[in-house]
Amino acid sequence: MLRKFLFLLLLVVGVLHAEDLKALLSGYKKESELSNITKRDAAGILELFTRDDLEKMQVHSLLDVLEAIPGIYLQRGSNNLTLLSTSSKVNLPLTYTRLYINDHDVTSSSFGSAFLIWGEMPVEYIDHIEVYKATSSMEFGNENGAVIIRLYTKKASRENGSKLKVGADDFGSLEGNFYTAQVLDNGISYFAFANGNNIKRTTYHNTYNNNTYDYNSNRESYNIYGDINYKSWRFELNVYKKNNDGFIGIGSHKTPNGGGLETNHTYLHITKTFQNDLKLQLSYDKSTYNRTYNDPNGIRVANAPLLNHYGINFDDDIFAVILEKKFKTTNNSLLLGAFYKNKGFESNGDYYDTNLSYRHTNDDSNALALSSVYAEDKYNINQNFQLIGSIKGDFFRYEKDVKSQNELLARGGFIYNYDKYKLKAFYTKGYVPLAFYQIYNPENMPYRANPQLDTIKTDIYTADLEYKSNQQTVSLEIAQMRAKDLLVYDRTTVNGWKNSSAKYLITVYQLDYTYRFDLNNKFSSSFIYGNNSDNMASASPFNILLKSFNKYKKFDFYNALNYKSSYTSIYGSYIKSGFEFTSALKYHYNKDLMLGLKGENIFHDASQEAYRGVAFTIPTVDQKFWLNVEYLF
């Protein structure tokens, strides 16, 4: 006791000099990261990107973060859209990954996934990012998903100023953004952000009948975000507009000629927090998704003759109200919640061949009233042992044609702490939500839909053992998912999609080791192996991700090596192992002016992807070099 006393006495009395203040401020900043407040230990296997991490990584878009998540692979669809997969298994169902900006689920009702629109969003207005793997969304009070990515915006009270950032890469891409935030005398605080970019990527070529066709995947986007806080009210407005090239497209011979995606999504989210732990949220989303494919050598869809133009437009309107109340006692924390969402969906299609000898148009609409009630309880048996249980009922009622469905989710588990060790184990019974495009299309043109489809049912088991000392963390995580009522696409049936009696099992093992040299320097390594009951790997089964975050005097460093093992794709091509090396260097000219240089996929040896009907494989990420300037004022 006396030794402790003497040590602490020295600590209190010894900190008297200004030289220590800079180190203390640095420590205070690190320990005050907002991620320390928002992260939820009990929610699943968490990968956290703090503000300091994101700044050192010099991230431009969400893609830069998605490619640095251990065990989650960033992939690109043949139409240039962001997809995710996990070790050994090709793309996760679109509806099974959810993206939140603060408390707002930016999910399109027609696709059931936010990543198709928001996957490449700018993240300069984001403070930190939490990625929960093998989770359920009950504690977030929203729709079900096994991978949940939560983005938290910067807070006005911490900014009280403005920032300008501009960047350019060696392809000629340009990006610029600006934000400003202020706390005003009258108690109002605001944060406003605007971003514009024109991103250029490698063009690939395909030759067919002596003609060359380009696979372009450039994009242009604009994003405006505003956040106003007054007393217990919060108003958020987010507008995102993007145009993407069509990349490979869906033609029979993969010979695209123009086409692409024009999309925009706007939402308003209002949050009112009452004094007695009652939270009310209202939101409205409007999104438009306009997709065009042009291929002079034919596009084959449904039973139509060979097409040359395929155009489809989806308009979604989503209104949501969410009510939650917390009850807390010394050892117990109970959350009760309910939400109601009305999701309107409209689609307009136009399909024809070059001579207009065939033309088909359609115009459909439907709506879903989704209501949900949920409860979650956390009970501390003692200081070290916490039990967690949650239950949720989701009730799907469609305006017409599609059958009603009721779904039950349940989750139970515990967290046990012993000295420097922590053991977490959970079981989650859930389902994979269906997207409109799978269940509603009365004409079954251009794609087939089955209104009688059932959801895939899942059982997820996770166990996580962690050892943490002041400088080191070692953890072993095992997640296993069993799925039944799988969806299969059967070309011989009128409605295409149907449930199969087959079952599926996937198991992912992850070993992590992190060493923190000090507050500003750390090294992390993740080793992931996945296998599945198909006994075939449709994505790399083995992944190693090494990351280091460092600071030396006026320089910040970020280095990452992402290794993905070889495998044979579902199209039969051999995908060789990939080494993606990313490095970022930032120079702090002074406290307010920073110059950054970032190299992505520096050795040009990143993992590649195979596409149906394409004779060669294509890297998911380009070899790129960015130059950035950041100025705070």
Added chain:
Amino acid sequence: MKKMLLLLFLPFVLFASNMQYELKIYATLLSNLFPNYHTIKVWSDNAKKSNMLSYLSNIKIVKDINNADILIVQRKKDLPKNKIIFATNYLILKHYKREAIGGFYWKKGRPNILFLRSNLFNHHIQLPSSFNDFIEDRL
């Protein structure tokens, strides 16, 4: 002696890690502002700050504002003249920029410590030269 032990020990086990840093920062600032004081009398309109600082052995939290050596201020209010004011946020430092000696606040996404040279001079406060990086002519 037991009480003293408790006072010194508690801050580092009771508080979250960021508050431990905050406490050490305030301990450093106050010790250098009042190097010859055996006990520094602090008044604050921020209950959390008062509570936190009360764990420092050389700090006494006072309720009577006129009795205080320094006012650690979070909100605008009528303050007695000639008292040493220290702000806990940027807005309040801007408001009291003619009177306050400085502040510890968040701005540009980072915590800042800033002392205003003229106001330090008016209160005859001489900080060690090692504090020069934190002293500015204006806000």
